Amino acid sequence: MRNIVKRACRQCKRILKGTTCPVCKTSNITTSFQGTIVIFDVNSDVAKKLGVTAPGKYAIKV
Ligand SMILES: [Zn+2]
Structure with missing residues (x-):
């Protein structure tokens, strides 16, 4: 199993596949x-707490 490095946007906390946030x-x-x-x-409630404005996968803490 390959170890894929995951990244998260510091601004919106979205989990990214690339090196820039599409949002x-x-x-x-x-x-x-x-x-x-x-x-x-x-x-x-959890989405509001995280400040999420679009469905998707997010980091809990960045
Ligand atoms: Zn972002």
């Missing part, structure tokens, strides 16, 4: 983040 258009990303969470409902 923020920034390369302000990190490989050191803690935990991942998948947000389906942006109106949920």
Whole structure:
């Protein structure tokens, strides 16, 4: 199993496959983040707490 380096955007916490955030258009990303969470409902409490505005996979702490 290949060890794929995951990255997260420092601004929106989105988990990225590339080296820039497609939402923020920034390369302000990190490989050191803690935990991942998948947000389906942006109106949920956890989404609001994280400041998530679009469904997707996010880091809990960056
Ligand atoms: Zn972002």
